[in-house]
Amino acid sequence: MNIVIMQGQTLLAATCIVVACSVHSAVCANPFADFFEVIQLTADYAEICYDSVRTYFAETCHDRWIHNNLTGLSNHLNKKLFGQHLALDAVTNHIQRHIQSAEPARALVLSFHGSIGTGKSYVSRIVAEHLYRKGMESQFVHLISMASEFPLEEKVQDFKDQLRAYIESTIADCPRSLFIFDEMNKMPPGIIDTIRPYLESYNKLRGVNYRRAIYIFLSNTAGNGIAEYAYQHWWKGYPREDIKLADVREIIIRTAISTKNELWHGELMDRRLIEFIPFLPLEKSHVMKCVKDNMATSGHKVTDEKVESIVKAISFWPKSEQVFAVFGCK
Numbered sequence: 394m395n396i397v398i399m400q401g402q403t404l405l406a407a408t409c410i411v412v413a414c415s416v417h418s419a420v421c422a423n424p425f426a427d428f429f430e431v432i433q434l435t436a437d438y439a440e441i442c443y444d445s446v447r448t449y450f451a452e453t454c455h456d457r458w459i460h461n462n463l464t465g466l467s468n469h470l471n472k473k474l475f476g477q478h479l480a481l482d483a484v485t486n487h488i489q490r491h492i493q494s495a496e497p498a499r500a501l502v503l504s505f506h507g508s509i510g511t512g513k514s515y516v517s518r519i520v521a522e523h524l525y526r527k528g529m530e531s532q533f534v535h536l537i538s539m540a541s542e543f544p545l546e547e548k549v550q551d552f553k554d555q556l557r558a559y560i561e562s563t564i565a566d567c568p569r570s571l572f573i574f575d576e577m578n579k580m581p582p583g584i585i586d587t588i589r590p591y592l593e594s595y596n597k598l599r600g601v602n603y604r605r606a607i608y609i610f611l612s613n614t615a616g617n618g619i620a621e622y623a624y625q626h627w628w629k630g631y632p633r634e635d636i637k638l639a640d641v642r643e644i645i646i647r648t649a650i651s652t653k654n655e656l657w658h659g660e661l662m663d664r665r666l667i668e669f670i671p672f673l674p675l676e677k678s679h680v681m682k683c684v685k686d687n688m689a690t691s692g693h694k695v696t697d698e699k700v701e702s703i704v705k706a707i708s709f710w711p712k713s714e715q716v717f718a719v720f721g722c723k
């Protein structure tokens with residue numbers, strides 16, 4: 394495959410050189426023409442052509458590969474994200490604003506909070522797929538699992554240095570990079586100091602503009618508090634869609650401040666650098682939609698009996714009322 398691409402690139406580059414020479418045939422034909430000028434012009438053409446050929450075949454930090462399909466993102470989330478009206482609006486609005494701004498004031502930091510299986514990783518994947526043509530496979534999308542990559546507290550300084558070097562080289566390569574930090578709640582304290590300078594609204598830091606990057610933090614922090622709030626709301630008989638972002642956001646902030654080992658929120662929150670996005674616990678009706686969707690996309694015939702029998706095997710809480718799925722759609 395690579396050989397074929399390389400041959401294609403060579404062929405196209407050679408074609409470019411011939412075209413360059415024929416465009417400047419007047420100069421070529423003139424025996425008194427400045428030979429070096431011809432060489433320079435040809436080299437310039439070849440370089441331009443080579444860049445466009447490379448951009449065509451291999452992923453580059455270019456619009457062709459970072460296609461920012463905002464309409465697709467909004468449509469996809471509207472159709473395929475169930476029961477998360479707060480996350481749906483917040484994610485689409487923040488991303489849209491950030492992407493559409495030629496010079497964003499600072500990097501976009503979205504922090505997703507919720508219990509197991511409510512769609513945090515799922516939404517971050519959908520975001521990656523609609524901003525980058527290669528989705529999670531893109532070299533500009535970086536998934537970092539805090540639990541597996543930063544396990545030992547005594548090695549925090551080494552990890553900080555590595556993370557700093559990683560972010561700097563990545564953004565120098567492509568300012569429009571996406572970082573997804575999974576399991577943020579397992580991050581040892583102090584690591585966030587490393588990320589903070591890149592999230593502030595500095596014009597440039599050592600000559601590099603960090604403000605076009607997007608960071609998504611995923612965590613279960615405040616998952617229980619959000620779930621309890623949603624339960625109380627349900628118990629009082631209010632429609633789920635009446636739950637307001639401001640109410641649930643308060644729960645996240647309160648929990649994050651009081652939870653030991655999660656200084657990261659406190660440090661960043663002071664400066665209003667983070668957008669907190671709650672993921673509500675999923676109800677039976679949402680889980681049924683997940684099951685149907687899964688069956689349909691994997692090519693199975695969807696029948697009510699099959700869906701019912703799958704949902705019957707799923708655990709719901711509270712025990713007496715069986716409202717929310719313990720593991721969401723997982």
Ligand SMILES: Nc1ncnc2c1ncn2[C@@H]1O[C@H](COP(=O)(O)OP(=O)(O)OP(=O)(O)O)[C@@H](O)[C@H]1O
Pocket residue numbers: 473474475476477507508509510511512513514515516612613675683721722723
């Ligand atoms: N709200 C949702 N709408 C549609 N599908 C969902 C939703 N939530 C979860 N799913 C489905 O369940 C799968 C598991 O969800 P996901 O991995 O996003 O959970 P999570 O919130 O990241 O959980 P964890 O905290 O355990 O990492 C997804 O791949 C998706 O198929």
Ligand SMILES: [Mg+2]
Pocket residue numbers: 513514515611
């Ligand atoms: Mg997850």
